[in-house]
Amino acid sequence: MSDMPANKTGEGAWRRRYSLLWPPALAAILILAAWELSIWLFKLPNFVLPTPQEILVAAIQDRGQVLHDTWATLVESLVGYVAGSVLGLGIALLFVTFPRVERALLPAYVTINSVPMVAYGPLAIIWLGIGASSKITLIIIAVSYSILINALAGLRSCDPGAISLLRTFGASERTILLKLRLPAAMPAIFSGLRVAVVHAMILAVVLEMLGAREGLGWTVFKSTQMMDFVAAWVAVGATVIVSLAIYSVVNWIGHKLVWW
């Protein structure tokens, strides 16, 4: 795997990208072929497994509905994600500044989160209804927790020598926090943000399956109940694509901001 420096540019980079891309592309073709072949060979009816074209055609035909559901799920997960991230980071800064508050509150936070968040779903629906607020609330709790744990680890990770050096130069606690601890914690915070965006999507979809008026999870649930299997596949496919897209965006922002 020794790369020549020239690989960074021009033909070399292209060739490297090509060598990375063709195996998964080949796998995709083989999987699609096996999919088609098994339907044809075993004469599978479309409630067992629809063909890829059937799914694609249905997705294009119902694109209005699919986009509407995608938008609903996206809004729930992103609102919850952003609010939860801000909250988690705020709590982490609070805990680092006042360790006594941390000692009192962190165990409670950990206890609440030791139950899979999904199990709170029915309760959230009873308390907050089947609208977006039940989904957003649980996403905020889950996301803030994973940001909190990562941020705490990150904020504590910096070199104690550097802290005492800054202190010797008369830096205030706040300066140390902003100039040293926060930058040092950025990689950990971003790895928390990456994991949390997946959690947010999972929770949005799963909670919609419990009860909702719109959204990809709701459509998956509704269409399986109504035996409309192609629609279920379309919604599952849309879920996969949307999640990959927002995960890539978060990843890309992370790489831009935390270049070190």
Added chain:
Amino acid sequence: MSAPSAPVPAVPGVPGVAGNAAIQLIALVVMLAAWEVAVRALDVSPGKLPPPSAVFATMWSGRVALAGAVGTTLYEALLGLAAGIVFGVLSGISFSRFRLLERMLLPYFVASQAVPIIAFGAIIVMWFGNGVASKAVIATYLSFFPVAVNTLTGIRRVNPEEVGLLRTFGAGTMEILWKLQLPTALPSIFTAVRLAVGLAMVGAIVGEWFGASQGLGVVLLTAMFDNHVEQLWAGILLTGVTGTALFAAVVLLQRKFVWWHADG
């Protein structure tokens, strides 16, 4: 390409798992007490938030059914977890052996961890029916991916010179795998298993939502439809206890088998 961070890495600033467990237990008791006092003092309607005493009373009167529910869900999760670990380790090994296979499939495995693949659960229940099998299959594929990826990264951590050395002494491929590669990969496999425990529980419960006759997911779902909040809290607490017990069991196994690696 490390696995997503484990659910609860450890409470920062508190040494040791035993210390953690003690603090968690105290926190739980304090929270339950505060909950009870608050509900009584503020006169909250039990239909909104029942006091813990009412929840425990519900649990006690429904103990047989609830024990059955815990048993069913635990069985589904364990069955799925076991299958997920076996298939995961096997595919991790095949990836380490066959470079092309890895390059073809690993990108999908990694991508699967950025996607709510639990959404496929609806389709799995359609295929495998309302029984234990469909939930176990969901738990299997949820736990499979992290185990496969971490087995591969663990095996990759083996020093090639050590493999060469063993080979010089006449060790066969299987022997190298068994005596060197798998032991080296074990800590990283356990990291994935810790993650997989939670995934398997969630897989079993969500699978039950799509159709089942028994299990914690059924308890939660029927309590929601009946607006039976005590029963709902009973389900939540039991889910938490079952999941925590399963997680603790994995941590104990890890300590027994990976004593040389100080990781939690």
